[in-house]
Amino acid sequence: MLTNKKICFVGAGSMAEAVLAGILNQRIVKPGAISITNRSDRFRLDELVYNFGVVADADQKEKYIREADILILAMKPNDVESAIAEIKALTHSDQLIISVIAGITTTFISKQFGHHAPIVRAMPNTSATIGQSATGLCQGATATSEHLATASRIFEAIGMVVTVEEAQLDAVTGVSGSGPAYIYYIAEAILAGAMEAGLDQEMARELTLQTIIGAAQMLHETGETPTALREKVTSPNGTTQAGLDTLRSHKVDEAIVSCILKAKERSIELGTELTRSKA
Numbered sequence: 001m002l003t004n005k006k007i008c009f010v011g012a013g014s015m016a017e018a019v020l021a022g023i024l025n026q027r028i029v030k031p032g033a034i035s036i037t038n039r040s041d042r043f044r045l046d047e048l049v050y051n052f053g054v055v056a057d058a059d060q061k062e063k064y065i066r067e068a069d070i071l072i073l074a075m076k077p078n079d080v081e082s083a084i085a086e087i088k089a090l091t092h093s094d095q096l097i098i099s100v101i102a103g104i105t106t107t108f109i110s111k112q113f114g115h116h117a118p119i120v121r122a123m124p125n126t127s128a129t130i131g132q133s134a135t136g137l138c139q140g141a142t143a144t145s146e147h148l149a150t151a152s153r154i155f156e157a158i159g160m161v162v163t164v165e166e167a168q169l170d171a172v173t174g175v176s177g178s179g180p181a182y183i184y185y186i187a188e189a190i191l192a193g194a195m196e197a198g199l200d201q202e203m204a205r206e207l208t209l210q211t212i213i214g215a216a217q218m219l220h221e222t223g224e225t226p227t228a229l230r231e232k233v234t235s236p237n238g239t240t241q242a243g244l245d246t247l248r249s250h251k252v253d254e255a256i257v258s259c260i261l262k263a264k265e266r267s268i269e270l271g272t273e274l275t276r277s278k279a
């Protein structure tokens, strides 16, 4: 339990919801210790109050930010500058600032605040909602190992955590931050194929889901490599080989490697676009 810590989310979108749902599920903080703020969407705040029992009165935004022990920045990269400009006078260097914003460096965030509050960058994913996030964390220059430990407590409540150097966080973003979307994309394609092959929608969904869950658990529980597990499915000249040969002829493996590198590159760009616009 993060006893007596008040957490304020600045940004109330899908990532904020995934993180707060996860930490409330794990009961590491009470709903009354979490406040939520956003730019303007009062209906969204009402929805989160209704669903999670958190505190979110748009008229109390300044108070929530001033009184928080931990601020979690969860707005889009393009909005970070204006969001910090709006709140910085309410913040102070005793607060821990955690950013889940893709690409934006701790140095940039620190400059925008103009004080030396400790900053930890986190890259979770939306599986946080069910306690299954894979989160990368890194500490900014003024954050101590204690700050990192506090952030770890939050993100360990919503899945597994790795600590990395800040330079690696763009790669983490390309792999696990965006990663759920790649798996959903593949699931969409398997579903489409299942229906094209003659299965009805419900059966296609059940079979696709259980196949993905089973394969993920096999990777997790057997500790075998993906290559070893793939080879066990593939009989010489059998059905799997016919399917995999088709994937290879479309260079799907190369496409996935490019996908991850492109996402990493985009994460770097998101940061440099802002830094350039300030130059």
Ligand SMILES: NC(=O)C1=CN([C@@H]2O[C@H](COP(=O)(O)OP(=O)(O)OC[C@H]3O[C@@H](n4cnc5c(N)ncnc54)[C@H](OP(=O)(O)O)[C@@H]3O)[C@@H](O)[C@H]2O)C=CC1
Residues within 6 Å of the ligand: 010, 011, 012, 013, 014, 015, 016, 037, 038, 039, 040, 041, 042, 044, 074, 075, 076, 077, 079, 082, 083, 084, 086, 100, 101, 102, 123, 124, 125, 126, 177, 178
């Ligand atoms: N979605 C994902 O899978 C992941 C996202 N992230 C990162 O999380 C961040 C948020 O993404 P996501 O939740 O998807 O985005 P959403 O668009 O769902 O939510 C963005 C939120 O930011 C709020 N906001 C915008 N401007 C301000 C401001 N000036 N002050 C306060 N709040 C503001 C918006 O409020 P309003 O609606 O009122 O405009 C909205 O609540 C991004 O930086 C993204 O890179 C990280 C990991 C995974």
Ligand SMILES: O=C(O)[C@@H]1CCC=N1
Residues within 6 Å of the ligand: 102, 173, 177, 178
């Ligand atoms: O697409 C994005 O930019 C965010 C960051 C990681 C997942 N979603």
